[in-house]
C-alpha cells in the first residue's frame with residue numbers, strides 16, 4: 332500500500348525536504364539491484380544525517396507498521412537491499428569519522444562511511460583498517476557489518492565480525508542501543524553486537540561502530556604463481572604459511588579462464604606470464620617492520636615449490652603499479668565474466684583442507700550436467716572460500732543458461748553441504764539464498780533465528796522477507 336500524503340509529510344517534518352525522495356527518478360538508484368536479477372521498489376527513500384533523526388524515522392514507521400530496508404552502498408550481491416514497498420533508509424549522510432584513538436587502536440565511525448574513506452583515515456594516523464574488498468570504493472561500513480563481509484584480508488585479520496569492538500543500533504521500535512565502549516575485554520553477559528553483525532538489517536539499523544585498527548604494513552610483497560595442478564594450490568599454501576607465518580595476508584586462487592576473461596574483456600589488463608597455466612595463485616605478504624626480509628623468505632619458499640613441482644612459474648610485482656595490475660586480474664573477474672555472457676554464481680566455503688577437492692568434485696558434476704559449461708572458480712582459497720562461478724557454454728542463449736540457476740545451485744550446494752561447508756561464505760543470504768537456507772539449515776537453527784527475530788522485530792518491519800521466512804504473529 333503506497334504511503335499516505337500525511338505519512339510522507341511526517342517523514343519530511345523529521346528529515347527535511349532534501350532528506351526524503353519520492354520521485355521515481357530520484358528513487359531509482361536506490362531501487363537498482365547490483366545483479367539486475369530482482370525488482371525492487373519503495374515508496375520513499377529517506378536520508379537521515381544523524382542517529383536521532385534516524386531513530387525518529389524508525390519510530391514513525393514502527394507506529395504505522397511500515398517496512399524499512401536499511402541501505403549502505405547497495406553493492407550487496409544477494410538482494411538484501413531489495414524493497415517491496417515501504418521506505419529505504421539510506422545511511423549515506425551518516426558519513427562522519429568520529430574519532431581515531433591510535434593508542435587504543437580503535438576508530439569510531441558512522442555507519443554510512445565508505446570503506447575506502449575509513450581505510451584512508453586510519454592510514455592518516457599511521458594505522459591499518461584491514462577490511463578490503465572489490466567494492467571498497469562504494470560500499471559502506473554499515474553494509475559491511477550487516478553482511479559480515481569477508482574480502483582479501485580474512486586469512487590474516489578475520490571477517491568484519493572480528494574487526495569490531497562496539498556498535499550503536501537503532502532498534503525496530505526506534506530506541507537506540509549504544510554499545511560503543513571500545514573495550515577489548517568485556518564479559519558482561521551476551522555479546523549483543525554480534526546479533527546485529529551479519530543480520531542483514533533484519534534486527535535493527537546500525538548507526539555507529541568502533542572498529543579495530545592494526546599497525547600499518549611497512550613492507551609488502553605481491554606475487555602471482557602459475558600452477559599446472561589444482562591440488563598443488565594447497566601444497567603451496569601450506570609451504571608458504573610454514574615459511575612466512577601470519578605475514579601471509581592474502582592467498583587467492585584464479586582458474587585460467589578467469590585470467591583469460593579479464594585479459595580479453597577488461598581494458599588495460601595484461602597477462603604477466605610468458606605462457607598460460609591452468610591455475611594461478613595471487614599471494615601477498617605484509618609486515619609492520621620495514622626491514623622484514625619478506626622478499627627473501629618468499630623467494631626461498633617459491634624456489635622450493637618450483638623444485639618440488641608445485642609451481643611452474645612466478646611473477647613478482649616490482650612497483651605499486653605492478654601490484655595493482657596483478658590485483659586487477661583477480662578483482663575484475665566478475666566484471667569480465669558478465670561481459671562474456673550469463674554466469675551462475677556460488678559463494679561457498681569448506682574447510683581449507685577440502686577446498687581443492689571441492690573445486691574438483693563440483694567441476695566434474697557441473698560438466699556432466701552441461702557439456703561445454705565453463706567453470707570460472709576463483710577466490711579466497713586461504714580461508715576455504717571459493718567463488719565457484721559458472722560461465723555459459725560458448726554460443727548458448729544467455730537466458731536459457733540463467734534459467735538453469737536453481738539446478739546448478741542444487742548440484743553445487745549439495746556437494747558443499749556433503750563436504751561440511753557453507754552455502755554462503757561471505758555475501759550473506761538476502762533474498763537470493765533464502766530458500767536455499769530454508770532447505771539446508773537445520774530446523775533448530777531456523778527456529779533459534781526466528782526466536783531472535785521475534786524478540787527484536789515482532790512486527791516484521793526490519794527488512795522483511797530476508798534471510799528466512801517470518802510472519803508477524
Ligand SMILES: Cc1cc2nc3c(=O)[nH]c(=O)nc-3n(C[C@H](O)[C@H](O)[C@H](O)COP(=O)(O)OP(=O)(O)OC[C@H]3O[C@@H](n4cnc5c(N)ncnc54)[C@H](O)[C@@H]3O)c2cc1C
Nearest residue numbers: 403404405406407411465471473474477480481482532537
Ligand atoms: C565488486 C564487488 C566485490 C565484492 N567483494 C566482496 C568480497 O570480497 N567479500 C565480501 O564479503 N563481499 C563482497 N562484495 C559484496 C559485499 O557484501 C558488499 O560489497 C558490502 O559488504 C556491502 O556493503 P554495502 O554498503 O554496499 O551494503 P548494502 O548492499 O547497501 O546492504 C547490504 C545488506 O546490509 C543491510 N544494511 C546496510 N546498511 C545497514 C545498516 N547500517 N544497518 C543494518 N543493515 C544494513 C542491507 O539492508 C542489506 O541487507 C562485493 C561486491 C561487489 C559489487
